[in-house]
Amino acid sequence: MTTTAEQAPPARRRAVAATRVRHTLGRLLVTVARSVAIFVPVFLLATFVTFALRSMSGLSPARIQLGEEATPEAIARVEAQWGLDRPFLAQYWDWFTGVLHGQLGTSWTNGADISTLIGLGLGVSLSVATLALVIGVVLGFALGTVAALKRTTWIDRSVTGFVTLISVMPAFVVGIVLVAVLAVGLGVFPSAGYVPVEQGFGPWLAHITLPALALSFDVVADVARQLRGSLVAAYRENYVTGAVVRGLSPRRIFLGHVLRNGIGPALATLGLKFPALVGASVVTEWIFGLQGFGRFANDSAQAGDVPAVQGVLVVSIVLVVLFNLIVNLVLARVTPASQRGV
Numbered sequence: 518m519t520t521t522a523e524q525a526p527p528a529r530r531r532a533v534a535a536t537r538v539r540h541t542l543g544r545l546l547v548t549v550a551r552s553v554a555i556f557v558p559v560f561l562l563a564t565f566v567t568f569a570l571r572s573m574s575g576l577s578p579a580r581i582q583l584g585e586e587a588t589p590e591a592i593a594r595v596e597a598q599w600g601l602d603r604p605f606l607a608q609y610w611d612w613f614t615g616v617l618h619g620q621l622g623t624s625w626t627n628g629a630d631i632s633t634l635i636g637l638g639l640g641v642s643l644s645v646a647t648l649a650l651v652i653g654v655v656l657g658f659a660l661g662t663v664a665a666l667k668r669t670t671w672i673d674r675s676v677t678g679f680v681t682l683i684s685v686m687p688a689f690v691v692g693i694v695l696v697a698v699l700a701v702g703l704g705v706f707p708s709a710g711y712v713p714v715e716q717g718f719g720p721w722l723a724h725i726t727l728p729a730l731a732l733s734f735d736v737v738a739d740v741a742r743q744l745r746g747s748l749v750a751a752y753r754e755n756y757v758t759g760a761v762v763r764g765l766s767p768r769r770i771f772l773g774h775v776l777r778n779g780i781g782p783a784l785a786t787l788g789l790k791f792p793a794l795v796g797a798s799v800v801t802e803w804i805f806g807l808q809g810f811g812r813f814a815n816d817s818a819q820a821g822d823v824p825a826v827q828g829v830l831v832v833s834i835v836l837v838v839l840f841n842l843i844v845n846l847v848l849a850r851v852t853p854a855s856q857r858g859v
Contacts, residue, residue: 568608
């Protein structure tokens, strides 16, 4: 009898732990299922519209290869070589099935594989964007938390003023200042170029630090503002008042109630930030001499290389969806509202 009584509590604890694990996995699976249900039709529609843009643009590989003075016969011959004389839906289906297999087509300008070209530039941009996101999240969360904890004080006003200032500073202006001060003036970082991580972690980090800093200012500002506002709002909720009445410590109230309920908007802000950092850094890549994803997209658009532009759009769509899925999974795990199915 005594043995059974002693064994019952551990068994109950294991049962409760197993129930919590199943509940957590169930929430995550529901989140993934919802994201997939949204992603599939969005991806189909986006790829169809993306491919239709070629027909609407009137661009042709014959114009790029033969020039404006090409004869109609020469144009028809080149377009037939590229399969552009086939029905639109047949062209789209071939292209779409290739996309599903990771094949984004061939460049009109140089005949190179677009997946390979995008992969080379994407590695550079992902390195810079990831570091910029880390810097932005760390500094943004620190500033937003300090401002919320010291709300209505001079510290709060100082943080708010600083965040407002950096939010209106364009990334290319910040980049130029960083190059002039930290690269040319002090010689702390290289001013341009990129070194793959395979050639050494130190050189790789040194080359991406300045462009990442230039891109991180906007992330810092958005995260800090969102977090500060949501934390201040959470402090006004009744559950915080109840926690104070129960005698919980300020640290426990902040970590267990305020932060968990107020972190959602700041995390949701990151859903579009990372893809934007990858694709919208054309000027920054020019300043720092980086052959990244954004610069490749810009060069392809200017050259009229429609298959390359289509590949860029497809990769951008996938990046947006994947990063939003990651953010949704994190939200489902850490925020009480998501855990309740709200």
